[in-house]
Amino acid sequence: MAPHRSEQLSRGPRTGIYALGGLMGGVVGGLVVIAVISALKALLDLVSVQDTWVIIVLPVFGLALTSWLLNGFSRRAALAAGVQLPRSSWRTFPPGAIPADITGDVQSCAGHEERMPWRLAPIRLAAIFATVGSGAAMGTEAPAAYLATAAGAGICDRSRRLRRLLRPAALGGGAAGVAALMAIPLVGTAYVLEIGRRNGAPYSLERVIAALIGGVIGWRLNAVLDLELIRLVVPKVPPYSIREAVVAALCIGVLAGAITALAAAAVYRAKDWQAPPVVRVVVGGLVSVAAAIALVHVAGPSAAVGPGGGAIIWAESVNALPLTLLLVALLRAVITTAATAAGGCGGVFVPFLATGDIGGRVFAPVLGIGNDLAGAAGAAAGIAGGYHLPLTAMAMVLGVGGPRLSTLTCLATVVIAWLVGLGVARGVDRIEHAWLGRRKATSH
Numbered sequence: 098m099a100p101h102r103s104e105q106l107s108r109g110p111r112t113g114i115y116a117l118g119g120l121m122g123g124v125v126g127g128l129v130v131i132a133v134i135s136a137l138k139a140l141l142d143l144v145s146v147q148d149t150w151v152i153i154v155l156p157v158f159g160l161a162l163t164s165w166l167l168n169g170f171s172r173r174a175a176l177a178a179g180v181q182l183p184r185s186s187w188r189t190f191p192p193g194a195i196p197a198d199i200t201g202d203v204q205s206c207a208g209h210e211e212r213m214p215w216r217l218a219p220i221r222l223a224a225i226f227a228t229v230g231s232g233a234a235m236g237t238e239a240p241a242a243y244l245a246t247a248a249g250a251g252i253c254d255r256s257r258r259l260r261r262l263l264r265p266a267a268l269g270g271g272a273a274g275v276a277a278l279m280a281i282p283l284v285g286t287a288y289v290l291e292i293g294r295r296n297g298a299p300y301s302l303e304r305v306i307a308a309l310i311g312g313v314i315g316w317r318l319n320a321v322l323d324l325e326l327i328r329l330v331v332p333k334v335p336p337y338s339i340r341e342a343v344v345a346a347l348c349i350g351v352l353a354g355a356i357t358a359l360a361a362a363a364v365y366r367a368k369d370w371q372a373p374p375v376v377r378v379v380v381g382g383l384v385s386v387a388a389a390i391a392l393v394h395v396a397g398p399s400a401a402v403g404p405g406g407g408a409i410i411w412a413e414s415v416n417a418l419p420l421t422l423l424l425v426a427l428l429r430a431v432i433t434t435a436a437t438a439a440g441g442c443g444g445v446f447v448p449f450l451a452t453g454d455i456g457g458r459v460f461a462p463v464l465g466i467g468n469d470l471a472g473a474a475g476a477a478a479g480i481a482g483g484y485h486l487p488l489t490a491m492a493m494v495l496g497v498g499g500p501r502l503s504t505l506t507c508l509a510t511v512v513i514a515w516l517v518g519l520g521v522a523r524g525v526d527r528i529e530h531a532w533l534g535r536r537k538a539t540s541h
Contacts, residue, residue: 112303118253118265119272119307123314125252126245126270127277131318133222133244134237134278134326140230145402152232152398153389157382159231160439163224167196167440168374171220187216197224197442198368199243200292203271206246207293208304210267215247215254224442229403234385234432235443236404236450237327238275242289245274245315268293268304269311276315278326281496286312287489288446327447328406329493330413330454330476332507334467335500341466342506345474348460350482350513353453353475357483357514358521360430360452364445367438374440381439388432396425404443405429405451412455413468419459426456446484453479453514470503474510481511482518490515 144155172189190196191214199221206213225240249270253263268289276285286308290300298304319326336342370377392401392408396417399407408429412422433448457475461468473494480490494507 115265115303115307118262119269119310122249122266122270123273123311126248127273127315127318129248130241130245130274130277137229141403144232149398152402156231156233159227159233160441161378162227163442164374164378164440166224188220197440200239203242203246204292204296207296208298210250210264213250215251218247228441229443232402233436233441235436235441236447238446239444241274241278242271246271265307268307272308272311273315276312277319280319282312282316283492285315287492291486291488329497330469330472331497332470332473332499332503335502345464345466346506346509349457349474350478350510351517353456353478354482354514354517355521356456357449357453357479358518361483362525363434364437367434378439381435384435385432388428392428404447409451409454412458422455422459426452449479449483450476474507477507478510478514482514487515
């Protein structure tokens with residue numbers, strides 16, 4: 098494949114192009130995400146005040162609608178390489194694609210954003226509303242990154258003159274989308290760069306500049322419009338001593354990191370589950386209903402709605418026992434895995450954040466630390482341990498702020514959770530490989 102046009106230029110002009118592209122993509126992507134996430138937030142607020150049975154059942158209908166949109170209404174291309182897709186390509190997925198995997202598209206196109214299938218954004222937007230808007234346990238960060246990246250790529254792909262700006266516009270758009278959602282510029286920047294690194298995209302000066310510009314634009318759009326698209330816990334009371342901080346970081350990092358890492362292992366396998374869409378919806382829907390009923394019984398209806406914000410509010414408002422908090426954290430992990438298995442189109446970043454937050458609060462009464470510190474440290478641990486994005490988690494900790502010792506505690510928790518998450522992921526892989534090896538030996 099011939100080098101992208103922006104790569105053929107010298108460092109100076111290329112840096113300018115990436116800055117301009119990041120600016121353009123940041124504005125477009127940020128505005129698109131603000132409009133979409135605001136609408137999704139309004140839908141979730143509406144769902145959360147419905148009767149309990151509606152809160153339990155509605156997500157299953159949303160997941161069924163999502164499956165129909167992505168597997169029934171959409172089409173699969175059966176065309177040879179190099180053949181142009183028909184005009185209906187806005188609903189035609191390439192062979193082998195996972196229609197619900199919007200994070201996968203952002204990751205696989207990193208560094209080669211001209212490959213971003215932005216024409217599929219309308220059908221995936223409908224699927225996102227069916228999944229997240231119905232109250233299913235999936236998050237808004239993946240929709241924000243995907244839609245903003247697609248918007249940045251799409252606006253430049255329509256014009257030959259703008260095509261040289263496509264890569265930075267898509268990158269800046271993705272950063273702006275996540276930053277507009279989280280209201281922290283460095284979170285958007287770190288998120289798109291870390292996700293891209295999984296596909297081998299470098300931390301080059303040009304990419305960092307485009308992502309930084311996009312992140313700042315998304316953050317400023319959120320601030321100017323005075324939005325609160327997601328609620329993050331700010332630690333207010335620091336640990337009383339360094340020893341207390343170390344113990345808190347160790348305990349919360351290990352527990353929250355392990356829970357979310359196990360949830361991540363289950364989510365990734367559920368995403369790749371090769372089963373007919375109907376089977377996925379039935380099995381995932383039944384598990385989702387069972388987990389929702391358990392959450393309603395243990396915590397309340399609010400804990401069963403959406404990606405987990407209601408569960409965090411519940412944990413803040415009650416003086417629950419540590420075992421109850423642990424059970425809620427585990428049930429939140431189960432319900433997100435079930436939604437993914439059913440083919441839901443959303444993210445797991447925010448659900449991991451919520452699961453980690455609640456898991457961290459398990460140690461608040463035991464260690465004598467504040468619930469806000471335990472929740473903030475657990476949330477950061479959930480991102481580092483479950484999503485394996487330590488830089489993004491650190492950016493979130495620094496952006497949230499709080500007393501200095503609280504910030505240091507949360508940063509240490511991120512490192513511990515990340516290491517625990519890596520260990521858990523490797524352990525799960527080894528167990529899976531050993532089981533598959535025994536199964537093959539038995540079959541022979």
